[in-house]
Amino acid sequence: MTQQAATGRRRAEAPAAQAHGLRPRDAARRGRRAAARPGPVRQLAEIAGVGQKAGVALAATGLVLTVTLPTAGTEAAMSPAVADTAQQPEVTASGEAVVAFSRTSVGSQVDPDGRLKQLLSVQSAGGVSPAQAKHTLGAPLDSMVASSPFGYRVSPLSGWAGEFHRGQDFAAQCGTAVKAAASGTVTFAGWHPYGGGNRVVIDHGNGLETTYNHLSSASVSVGQKVERGALIALSGTSGASTGCHLHFEVMVNGEVVDPNGWL
Ligand SMILES: [Zn+2]
Structure with a gap:
């Protein structure tokens, strides 16, 4: 199941952004992002549509948690009516779920902020676990020579x-x-x-x-x-x-x- 699908479901169930203590500005921004992004079913269909091989490639980028989409199930996943039935695989994920990523999955040239954006799209920075946060920021200097620590x-x-x-x-x-x-x-x-x-x-x-x-x-x-x-x-x-x-x-x-x- 995809992380996008999981986050989509969580967002759909989440109460108003204000309840999470977001600043109004961030809430508005988040609202715009959510509106611009397709829903979980649509994303499921898109990922199913590109086939299992591409799904595995997506997994390698860190965008997908696990890939369990059978090739034969593609048509079923394309139909929102079927996708909403009880046969639909579990798509919810705990907000505390720790997801391991490798440094190479930080993003692509098209979307270098990908992982950070994804983390911050579903939770405030304060809810990001240390394992999730590691390597999400880029180096502010070409040569990083640490001197006095925090x-x-x-x-x-x-x-x-x-x-x-x-x-x-x-x-x-x-x-x-x-x-x-x-x-x-x-x-x-x-x-x-x-x-x-x-x-x-x-x-x-x-x-x-x-x-x-x-x-x-x-x-x-x-x-x-x-x-x-x-x-x-x-x-x-x-x-x-x-x-x-x-x-x-x-x-x-x-x-x-x-x-x-x-x-
Ligand atoms: Zn200093």
């Missing part, structure tokens, strides 16, 4: 041992290209008054945001839509910084989390 550390500025470091630092010479970790909308591009220096924030929808800090310059503005991997800024050492690097943050429902859980 969490409590000795402040490099004050020497105080109890500083909470809100992001993951990556070594990068000033002027290095900084790229969007996923597609989204720029919600902030300017001076961060609390140490981030020149900062860009991208909203990826449904409670997931990424921030890019200490930049020397930004090449995007608020409201701009960006694609995954798009050049958004050049790294720098602006704000509370001791040298050229990128301070990268991932925020889930407004709270910072360890970016390594999503990279």
Whole structure:
């Protein structure tokens, strides 16, 4: 059964988006997405229509959980009337279901955000399990050399041992290209008054945001839509910084989390 089919069914049964604590903006966006997407039966028919071989290929991309469609059942799956009978295979899935994906299944050139979009289309970022979140964001730098990690550390500025470091630092010479970790909308591009220096924030929808800090310059503005991997800024050492690097943050429902859980 397909994950699309399963999510379609869950969405159909789900109460109003507001009940999930979504912001109105996200709810509207989600509504538009849902409206633009065909229902579970139609998708089942489409996948059945391409045959079992293609179904296996889809499974390899991580889009399909299991493939159990018999070739002989294609006509039955094409008919909504038949698909709604008791013989229809179980298509519901637990919201807590952990689905293992390999790194190669992150997306395609056509839809590089595929897995992230799929995860966020059925739940808020806060409901995404660590196993699901891993590898859903792209690298903000071509060369990812981790330096200071997320969490409590000795402040490099004050020497105080109890500083909470809100992001993951990556070594990068000033002027290095900084790229969007996923597609989204720029919600902030300017001076961060609390140490981030020149900062860009991208909203990826449904409670997931990424921030890019200490930049020397930004090449995007608020409201701009960006694609995954798009050049958004050049790294720098602006704000509370001791040298050229990128301070990268991932925020889930407004709270910072360890970016390594999503990279
Ligand atoms: Zn940092």
